[in-house]
Structure formats: C-alpha cells, structure tokens
Amino acid sequence: MYNPKILEGINPTIVKQYSYCPVIPWIQVKLNIYEPLTDSMKIAVENTNPPSGRGQVYVRGSRGSAIIDEIIEDEGGRVIVEKKAYRSHNYSRYVEQAVSTYLIAKSIIPGIRRIKLVVGNRDNVIDINEDLAADVERILDLIEKSLNSDKPPSTSPNPKKCGSCWYRRYCPHY
C-alpha cells in the first residue's frame, strides 16, 4: 500500500499537497506527522491498482521518487499512465502531480512522450511540452526550498481549507 513515508525526496503526492497548502509537506517532513489513510483513501488506492498482469513501477531519481501506475509503449514513445479513482474540483492538481511523476522519472526511463491521466472512467492524454514541464519544475524548486528551511512557508490561512484540514492542530499558522 502506498505510504508517503517510504518514498524519498519529493514525490507526486507531496506536489499535490503543496498545491493544496504549502504548509502540509513542511509539517510532514519537518515534524514527521502524516494523516492516516481514511477509508475513502484506502478505497481510492484499491480502485487505482493496475489490471492484473501489469505492475506498478517504482522510480527513484535525483529529485525524488514516484510510483507509476503503468507504462505503455506507444507510437512515438512511452506513455506514463496515472490513475485516479475520483474526479477533483481542482483538476490542475492532478496534472501537476502527473507531470511531476514525469520529471522524477525522465532520467531513469527515457522516451516518455505523453501522460495518460485516467480519472474514473475518463482518459485525458497530455503531451509533454517544455512550458508545462517548466511550470511544474518551478513548483518542485519551491517545495525543495521550503523543505530545506526550518521556517514554515508563509500562507494566508483560508477558513474553508483550514476548517477541514487534518493538519491544523499542528499548523504554525492556524
């Protein structure tokens, strides 16, 4: 089962959490506190298991590590498949997460040309392009910088987000 604690360095889940609130990865890494998997998270993990006969791929590069649900050989190159059980109101976080998987994996798995994001029963194929990769690269740089600092990243507490945030009891801003 996926556990962010066993992954080293930056991983796509940290990217998704950073996009939600930059303080969460800082609390996880600096205070070593992680939200336990809820029942719906466990179901999501189960629902995104690859079909039998295919295995997930764990990659570890200089920037961090990631678990890739599946890699497909396609015309013109390889395709990373990223599976999500549920649609999100913030789809861009899924895209950032998928592109960060690509950035972590690209030095180990050459020839990746596309990402297939499977959300529920819908597929969206994302062509890798320099602008998209550079945007996510900037996010990785910001995460690295914040995780190397003893001071939590600044943010403006948001009553809606903070009210439902499991980490608020440990949050230096709340």
Ligand code: SF4
């Ligand atoms: S309580 Fe608010 S500011 Fe603190 S980690 Fe949660 S969402 Fe971020």
